[in-house]
Amino acid sequence: MLDLRAEFEVYAGEVRAAVDRVLTGGQYILGPAVAEFESDLCEKFGAGHAVAVSSGTDALLCALMALEVGAGDEVIVPSFTFFATASTVVRLGARPVFVDIDPRTFNIDPRAVEAAITPRTRAIIAVHLFGQCADMEAIGSVARARGVKVVEDAAQAIGARYHGKYAGTLSDLACFSFYPTKNLGGIGEGGMIFTGDAALAQLCRQLRNHGEVKRYHHERVGGNFRLDSLKCAVLSAKLRYLDGFNRRRRQIAGQYDELLRGAVTTPHVLEGNEHVYHQYSILCDRRGELIEFLRGRGIGTGVYYPVPLHRQECFRFLGCGEQTLPVSEQVCKQIVSLPCHPMLGDDDGQYVADGVREFVAQRSGVRSAAAAGKSRA
Ligand SMILES: Cc1ncc(COP(=O)(O)O)c(C=O)c1O
Structure with a gap:
């Protein structure tokens, strides 16, 4: 990562x-x-x-x-x-x-x-x-x-x-x-x-x-x-390097945006915002499988964050555990961050995106084969 x-x-x-x-x-x-x-x-x-x-x-x-x-x-x-x-x-x-939270920007x-x-x-x-x-x-x-x-x-x-x-x-x-x-x-x-x-x-x-x-x-x-x-x-x-490093993060993010569009939910940037991609986070409904698949190709991922704060044990005394915050809860289940840092080359970005796309293609292949099997049955 x-x-x-x-x-x-x-x-x-x-x-x-x-x-x-x-x-x-x-x-x-x-x-x-x-x-x-x-x-x-x-x-x-x-x-x-x-x-x-x-x-x-x-x-x-x-x-x-x-x-x-x-x-x-x-x-x-x-x-x-x-x-x-x-x-x-x-x-x-x-x-x-x-x-x-806003489901588009988190x-x-x-x-x-x-x-x-x-x-x-x-x-x-x-x-x-x-x-x-x-x-x-x-x-x-x-x-x-x-x-x-x-x-x-x-x-x-x-x-x-x-x-x-x-x-x-x-x-x-x-x-x-x-x-x-x-x-x-x-x-x-x-x-x-x-x-x-x-x-x-x-x-x-x-x-x-x-x-x-x-x-x-x-x-x-x-x-x-x-x-x-x-x-x-x-x-x-290090401050002198920040702008260049943030620019590089945006380039990697741009590459992912282009290569992953339509395959997974990519980050949405609101008009007027210049994102610095501390994390490039996507939503994937088979997150656990995707992480394993990418790990198999030597690609690291991160889950920020798996549990919404209102469901944390230490805040139970506040009585917020009963609260329902549907977007936060759903996003915690699907969010996964891909490598996005200034030392990545274009080849690395391509390799990560290829991995994600291959996973999505394989899964949808599995799904359509299962659906075909069902309709034949
Ligand atoms: C959103 C957010 N708030 C607060 C902090 C706390 O910063 P620190 O780890 O320097 O105490 C972090 C750092 O992980 C963070 O990501």
Whole structure:
């Protein structure tokens, strides 16, 4: 699915030099390398403020803490997403309200959001799943009308655009992840918060360092959400490659779109969106067989995600297990991601697509033979 070692060879020289600068500089946590990376990101993506934190999960936690989400509050989240989108809400004593997704994009359905708003709703988390922005205009207008904050979970969407604006600049607070497999992957855990609000940015900076306002003076309880200098120096060096790598992901996706059209359900990109294909995910009603078939040809696949969050054991106490969210439930059964990363060549893309098409052709052959057998009988 991914070849991080081959990717490293592309930028090894710059990364080694950046690591050396930090090692000889002697400041290993926060400091100039972190400040530089924060300002690089602000400049590249047009964000007002950027606050580097220890992971994408901690970015979500810190952002929700800055919005003072807590007991008695509700936060609307999609059920079809990575666990941390909802677990951070629960960790603050608030209640995640799970809603369904748009079957075409797999992103949160703005109509479902509107229907789920109550006087207790504090925030909506819009996840840009697989690298495509959620319908932020519709979500923003619902939120504004009801006085609710919007948080983007842009962990999978760095560099994605929505009507010309970058993911992370479309809400009150946005969260990114630099987990090594992400489109901008680091050498360990890492995350970032964007906001256009100077006061919220200041609050996030305090919260990432135990709520300290000056040395050993704490106005509120924060956490240790600090990020290491080494990781930021590496990320700054890699940032130069992001656009090219995202372009390559889009080319591979374009190749799949063309070769797989009609064979399986391919990703749908909404008008005005520039997808960065953190994952290229298709729907296939014989997913398990397809995965085995491709494995037999040396092709890796991934299932993101097999269980909708409202059906997770740890959220049972919320009483959401009885809830029915048909689109999320169906998509969890059929979704499968194909290899889509910048190190793939056109031949690789062709090989993967040939594998999928062959599987579909064989299955429909089996089906039509069975149907013919039945009609003869
Ligand atoms: C949608 C989404 N949200 C949040 C996270 C959490 O990021 P991290 O793994 O850096 O904590 C991830 C990462 O896997 C993610 O994909």
